[in-house]
Amino acid sequence: MNPFHYGAVVSGADFYDRKDEADRIAETLLGGNNIVLYAPRRFGKTSLVFKIIEMLEKQKFICIYFDFMSIYSLESFVKLYSYALSKKQSNLKKFVQDLASSIKNIRPVLSFNASGEPEFGVNFAGPGDTIDEAMISQLLDMSEVLFDKKRVFIFFDEFQDCVKINDINFENLLRSKIQHHKYTNYLFFGSKTHILNDMFNNKKRAFYNSALPMSIGPLPEKETIAYLQKKFSAHSITINSGMAKYIITTAGDIPHYIQLLASEVWQYMVNEKNTVTTDIIDYCVQRVLASNKDYHIELFDRQSNSKKQLLQALSQSGKNIFSINYIKTYRLSSASAIQKAVKELIEDNIIEKINNEYFIADPFFKLFVINSYHPVTFN
């Protein structure tokens, strides 16, 4: 079995480091604060949150993980949020009663699955079943009443997607609710940093200044090298620290892509069981590029000329991109054209920004852009 995993939450032996971040976040939540956690895409936010949940649950705190990605309406929110609450109940029958008595018009139901286990659900079959702000408001208060005054931590993943619920102003309602919660604290996070940023830093938005900002960066190089060496050597493959470092930099120092490239290298080498070399890594990079070729071509073709030019410039450097020098070096048209292109590329999640430096989010798409600029052929 390939020891490298990507594309889903990692835990147990597949999860390394992040101890300081996990401790800091857990302590801040325990201190009664709400947090907004920022990090670019695929840096390991969800995996870190699962680690924090594991830590807090060991201390017997109630933790609820809720992903807004699949929420598109009030109905889906009511169903899935109450389901998430039901998962933390030892007595589902009592939970159904509590819900029915606390929330006007809700119709919770308990059924039994094929193995005879009770299953919780919410019914919206009746013609008069309407979901209004009052119902959502009561539902959001349930974490305060269901758990006998125990501390509750709610982790809202892909939180920026809550704006998709536009039947009511969900953002305003949630903000007004959480400020009165005594036993519940929240951690907000998601993969669209620019939208989260606006939600929490724009004075006109409901969540302005309502949570402590925290962020995570790449995983530390030393630990990543040690992790790669350990995983490869368990399969009798040797990789020296220089080669491990080469994987890290080629993958843009982004946890997801490090695992992806390492997985490709492992797959290629598994039957040969010898030493990782630059040629092998380069060859594996080409394999990743080849399997993404159609997608990359389509993505690049879809961009306007000024965005294509900017992507080519960003594949070389992402510093001081509005300066005259940058515009001249990369033969771009004007600072205002760059501004427009940057805005659109960020909205489409194609580029990201850390500390005033811009970069192409997917390091393999970056390589595609470099290669399409200076085509190279590989055997």
Ligand SMILES: Nc1ncnc2c1ncn2[C@@H]1O[C@H](COP(=O)(O)OP(=O)(O)OP(=O)(O)O)[C@@H](O)[C@H]1O
């Ligand atoms: N601490 C870690 N140890 C090992 N691998 C990690 C770690 N954190 C992240 N990864 C790698 O990165 C991948 C993405 O992790 P995760 O889904 O947690 O990131 P994310 O920031 O939530 O991503 P997204 O922005 O897409 O929501 C994982 O599948 C794994 O390959």
Ligand SMILES: [Mg+2]
């Ligand atoms: Mg995630």
